[in-house]
Amino acid sequence: MLSRRDPLTKLAIAFLLVAWTTLTRDPARLAGLCGLLGALLIVVERIPVRSLLRGLIPFLFFALTSSWIYAVAPNPNPGSGAQAGWEASGLVAARIVATGMVSMAFALTTNPSDLARAMVHRAGVSRRFAYGTLAAVQFLPALAEDARIARLIARGAVEPGRGWTALRRAVAGLSFGTGVMLLAGAIRRAGAAALAMELRGLSADRPASAWKIPRATLHDGVLAACAILLVLALTV
Amino acid sequence: MHPHRPALEARGVAVRLPGGARDAVRDIALSVDPGSTLALLGPSGSGKSTLALALAGAIPTLVPAALTGSIRRPEPEDGFATTILQDTDAHLVALSVEDEIAFALENRGLAPEEIDRRIDAALTLPPARGLGRRDRTLSLSGGWRQRLAIGAALAEGSALLIADEPFAHLDPEAASAAAEALARLRRSSGACVLVEHRADTAMRLADAVLVLGPNGHPYAHGPTGPTLRAIARSKDAPRIRLPAPVRAGAALEQAGLLPAGWHGRSTEDLISALGPSASDPLVAGIVVEALGLRCRSAPAAAGSPLATLDNAFVRRGGRGVLAGIDLEIRPGEVVGLAGPNGAGKTSLALALAGALRIHRGRAIRERIAAPVYLPQNPSLALTSGTLEGEASRRRLGWTDAARAVAGAGLDPDPHRNSLAFSHGERRRLAMALAMAAPGPRLVILDEPTSGLDEAGMAGLAADIATLRGRGSGVLIVGHDLDWLATVADRILVLDGGRIVAEGPSLAILARALAGSLPVCPSDGSRLAYRLGWVPGAAGPC
Numbered sequence: 012m013l014s015r016r017d018p019l020t021k022l023a024i025a026f027l028l029v030a031w032t033t034l035t036r037d038p039a040r041l042a043g044l045c046g047l048l049g050a051l052l053i054v055v056e057r058i059p060v061r062s063l064l065r066g067l068i069p070f071l072f073f074a075l076t077s078s079w080i081y082a083v084a085p086n087p088n089p090g091s092g093a094q095a096g097w098e099a100s101g102l103v104a105a106r107i108v109a110t111g112m113v114s115m116a117f118a119l120t121t122n123p124s125d126l127a128r129a130m131v132h133r134a135g136v137s138r139r140f141a142y143g144t145l146a147a148v149q150f151l152p153a154l155a156e157d158a159r160i161a162r163l164i165a166r167g168a169v170e171p172g173r174g175w176t177a178l179r180r181a182v183a184g185l186s187f188g189t190g191v192m193l194l195a196g197a198i199r200r201a202g203a204a205a206l207a208m209e210l211r212g213l214s215a216d217r218p219a220s221a222w223k224i225p226r227a228t229l230h231d232g233v234l235a236a237c238a239i240l241l242v243l244a245l246t247v
Numbered sequence: 248m249h250p251h252r253p254a255l256e257a258r259g260v261a262v263r264l265p266g267g268a269r270d271a272v273r274d275i276a277l278s279v280d281p282g283s284t285l286a287l288l289g290p291s292g293s294g295k296s297t298l299a300l301a302l303a304g305a306i307p308t309l310v311p312a313a314l315t316g317s318i319r320r321p322e323p324e325d326g327f328a329t330t331i332l333q334d335t336d337a338h339l340v341a342l343s344v345e346d347e348i349a350f351a352l353e354n355r356g357l358a359p360e361e362i363d364r365r366i367d368a369a370l371t372l373p374p375a376r377g378l379g380r381r382d383r384t385l386s387l388s389g390g391w392r393q394r395l396a397i398g399a400a401l402a403e404g405s406a407l408l409i410a411d412e413p414f415a416h417l418d419p420e421a422a423s424a425a426a427e428a429l430a431r432l433r434r435s436s437g438a439c440v441l442v443e444h445r446a447d448t449a450m451r452l453a454d455a456v457l458v459l460g461p462n463g464h465p466y467a468h469g470p471t472g473p474t475l476r477a478i479a480r481s482k483d484a485p486r487i488r489l490p491a492p493v494r495a496g497a498a499l500e501q502a503g504l505l506p507a508g509w510h511g512r513s514t515e516d517l518i519s520a521l522g523p524s525a526s527d528p529l530v531a532g533i534v535v536e537a538l539g540l541r542c543r544s545a546p547a548a549a550g551s552p553l554a555t556l557d558n559a560f561v562r563r564g565g566r567g568v569l570a571g572i573d574l575e576i577r578p579g580e581v582v583g584l585a586g587p588n589g590a591g592k593t594s595l596a597l598a599l600a601g602a603l604r605i606h607r608g609r610a611i612r613e614r615i616a617a618p619v620y621l622p623q624n625p626s627l628a629l630t631s632g633t634l635e636g637e638a639s640r641r642r643l644g645w646t647d648a649a650r651a652v653a654g655a656g657l658d659p660d661p662h663r664n665s666l667a668f669s670h671g672e673r674r675r676l677a678m679a680l681a682m683a684a685p686g687p688r689l690v691i692l693d694e695p696t697s698g699l700d701e702a703g704m705a706g707l708a709a710d711i712a713t714l715r716g717r718g719s720g721v722l723i724v725g726h727d728l729d730w731l732a733t734v735a736d737r738i739l740v741l742d743g744g745r746i747v748a749e750g751p752s753l754a755i756l757a758r759a760l761a762g763s764l765p766v767c768p769s770d771g772s773r774l775a776y777r778l779g780w781v782p783g784a785a786g787p788c
Contacts, residue, residue: 146340163602189630203337210330212354
């Protein structure tokens with residue numbers, strides 16, 4: 012259902028929901044939004060739970076590491092007690108997770124190429140920026156693979172052993188040098204990708220074709236109306 | 248396009264890279280007519296890729312290098328110029344196959360219906376046939392990504408195609424299909440410039456060759472047959488990988504079995520020139536010797552395995568890539584791994600090395616043999632900054648490491664950053680450092696011949712022999728079945744994630760020549776086979 016909808020409409024709805032999550036002060040309503048989106052993704056869109064949870068890991072980590080500060084920070088209003096600190100902490104965590112859920116709902120149901128095309132042709136975003144970002148999305152799995160292979164090679168360079176040697180072997184490859192190599196590789200690859208895109212006519216003088224540009228339809232209007240009604244229902 | 252105007256013309260071209268003390272290439276003069284193909288040949292580091300970038304117009308506008316001389320390319324109204332870069336990973340920009348093919352077509356401003364038509368056409372013809380419109384580019388193997396890059400370039404229907412090592416990661420069958428696709432471009436009056444180490448494939452297409460010397464100067468330039476003949480007979484010519492029929496022809500001419508002055512370039516040319524003497528066992532013997540198809544007798548491997556995969560299943564990106572793999576590598580054993588693009592060869596190498604999780608089954612590695620894995624991208628093996636750091640990480644004394652680095656023909660400066668070497672030099676450096684480690688190891692080489700010139704191939708074969716002598720177990724992933732058969736004791740053939748054939752190298756080569764395996768031998772063994780040679784049988788070898 013969502014995966015067939017216009018990317019820009021979905022983007023606007025995502026912005027609306029993220030704005031609502033930053034303004035609302037009720038963790039229960041945020042949890043309700045998360046539950047609703049989770050059910051929609053798992054039941055209707057058939058997104059594997061594992062994929063959803065994997066995508067949420069950075070948000071959960073951020074929620075965990077940032078919200079506790081509100082619980083332990085000195086309270087400027089001594090009369091409100093420690094309870095207020097924990098409530099603030101819970102609210103921040105709920106906001107972060109709800110933002111993550113909205114982001115995942117958008118990311119998991121949107122084809123990046125469709126989004127790039129819609130941004131270029133309907134939102135006036137430069138082709139160089141849109142396709143450069145798209146190419147960067149390709150690099151992330153390759154970079155992770157490179158990091159894994161580099162670590163394997165580094166481990167292979169340390170003879171197996173016990174004690175200190177085993178520890179050295181375990182941490183081999185987690186070095187500054189590996190980071191520099193990966194960064195250098197990423198820069199080189201980004202440069203080569205930019206060169207390839209230019210050689211394939213990205214900056215051609217003539218206007219680009221309008222091929223497969225997603226268009227907003229009546230269904231997208233219905234989706235937007237539903238989203239607005241949802242926000243109103245959650246607010247009131 | 249004006250019928251009598253060259254599609255590409257260069258006069259007095261020289262390129263100097265930033266910080267370079269001398270020109271990377273110089274004194275280049277060439278002309279490529281519509282419907283013809285020029286092959287750019289030369290040893291590693293001779294400036295072929297730099298010249299290709301200059302011819303494509305990337306230098307000096309996109310790459311900061313100094314260009315002198317003049318280059319004339321097709322005007323936009325004549326149909327553009329298309330370039331395939333050496334680094335296919337960086338060449339692909341979109342997430343799906345159809346988006347990838349459409350990218351340049353959208354940029355050219357083609358009508359949407361025409362874009363759809365060209366995508367359909369590209370996916371029904373080699374080399375991209377077999378791909379689906381919505382296949383994800385990220386899940387494609389290196390070979391299939393290269394096939395997609397060629398298919399997308401051909402879909403542009405340009406007046407000029409400049410391709411830098413377009414066959415490097417292709418299995419021989421896919422390379423032939425890609426060559427056929429490029430031949431179609433010629434028939435439609437498109438011109439082509441090919442930079443390629445795999446001369447067998449490139450020479451089938453080339454009308455003319457330009458051979459660069461190690462210093463970036465033109466060494467020879469002219470029609471393909473006579474120029475290659477002259478190179479094959481010259482003592483001081485750059486060491487390039489000449490096509491098998493050319494090498495065989497030179498040897499036969501020297502033996503007086505071929506008329507002097509023969510300058511054919513294909514197997515058919517050679518057999519036709521030999522006439523009735525093509526069936527003479529002496530001819531086959533000379534050809535086998537000239538092509539280096541030396542029979543390797545496979546001694547029974549002894550000792551307990553250094554590494555074992557036992558009924559191993561591996562999944563990547565949510566789909567199974569290896570199924571029920573059984574493999575043992577013993578000390579002093581060299582095992583080749585061949586198979587078509589996308590068969591799962593790199594996945595098997597990574598699983599054996601411990602970089603991929605075994606989903607089902609198990610992997611056992613002897614503790615003595617910390618695996619040495621040399622990937623297709625040699626930079627991944629060089630993460631310690633300086634050469635001294637690389638030696639230290641491998642627990643090598645600097646004296647030993649410096650000797651190994653110098654032995655690879657590189658400057659053993661301990662403070663030099665390893666990433667400052669060129670791509671080919673990094674490959675040699677990584678191999679030299681792996682070689683310098685004492686004792687038996689499990690060594691896994693992933694497509695080690697890709698991008699190597701003749702000298703590099705010979706050096707690599709010598710290194711593998713040294714590893715065997717030390718009792719190391721070696722797994723080599725490769726597409727060149729002839730070369731694998733000369734260095735490996737046995738060969739595994741992988742297809743669809745399963746081992747479909749396994750046996751002594753010569754037996755596997757013989758089966759491949761008989762057409763009973765999903766791998767295609769190289770031109771050299773096919774030529775010798777046509778002349779009566781049967782790998783492993785008594786006779787010429």
